C-alpha cells in the first residue's frame with residue numbers, strides 16, 4: 409500500500425476574545441488508504457477538513473493523533489528526506505503557486521535540482537521533456553507566468569509536480585479555478601500521466617462530476633469525519649448517507665445544466 413492514514417485527529421486553537429481559548433477539532437478519527445496507480449477522491453463541502461487532511465498526508469503539518477505512512481514509513485517519525493520526495497502537490501491557485509518573477513524554465517529548473525550531476529544541456533532537455541509531457545511546447549520556456557493562460561499555467565504546475573517522479577500527487581482543488589472546458593482537458597492530461605507514469609493521485613474536490621471522471625474510489629468527508637466510502641464508481645448512485653445523497657443530487661442537477669459534462673456516468 410502506498411499511503412496509509414490511520415485514525416487521524418487534528419485540531420486547531422480557536423481564540424475567543426482575549427482570555428478564552430478553545431480547540432476546533434477539524435479531523436476526527438480519519439482512516440483511508442491509497443493504492444499504487446489509483447486515484448482516490450476526497451469530497452466534502454467547504455470547511456469539512458479536506459485541505460487539512462491533504463496537508464497532513466504530505467507531511468507539511470502534523471496530526472494530533474494517529475499515523476500516516478508512505479510506503480510503510482511513518483512520515484512524521486522519519487528523517488529520511490526521500491520519503492517526502494515521493495509526494496508532490498498541485499493546488500487550486502496556480503498563479504500564487506509560482507514565483508511571478510521566474511520564467512517557466514526557472515520554475516521547472518527548481519525541482520530537477522534533486523537529480524545531482526545533470527549537465528546544463530541534460531537539465532534543459534529534461535525541462536523541455538516535462539513541458540511536452542503536459543502538452544506545452546518549448547516556446548513557453550522563456551515566458552513569465554502572467555504570459556500564460558490559467559490552463560497553461562496549471563499545466564506548468566503539473567509539470568513541476570511530476571518532475572521528481574513522485575509516487576503520488578495531492579491534487580487539492582486543482583481544477584476548480586478553471587473554466588469547465590479547460591477542466592476536462594486538465595483531467596484528461598492527469599489521466600494520461602497516471603497511465604504513462606503509474607502515478608497515484610489524491611484528488612480533493614467539492615465537485616462530484618469531476619470525481620466520476622477521474623477517480624477510482626471516493627471518500628465523503630463531513631465535519632471532519634469520513635461518512636461514506638465508495639470503492640467502485642459504478643456504486644456511486646447507491647450512497648446511503650443523506651449528505652452524500654445531497655451531493656450526488658446537486659452534481660446531477662449541475663450535469664443537466666452543463667453540456668460539457670458529457671462524461672457523467674451515473675445512471
Ligand SMILES: Nc1ncnc2c1ncn2[C@@H]1O[C@H](COP(=O)(O)OP(=O)(O)OP(=O)(O)O)[C@@H](O)[C@H]1O
Pocket residue numbers: 420421432434452453454455456457458459460461614
Ligand atoms: N491553520 C489553521 N488554523 C486554524 N483553523 C484552521 C486552519 N486551517 C484550517 N482551519 C479550519 O479548519 C476547518 C477545515 O478547513 P479546511 O481548509 O481543511 O477545509 P476544506 O474542506 O478544505 O474547505 P474548502 O473546501 O473551503 O477549502 C475550517 O473551519 C478552517 O477554518
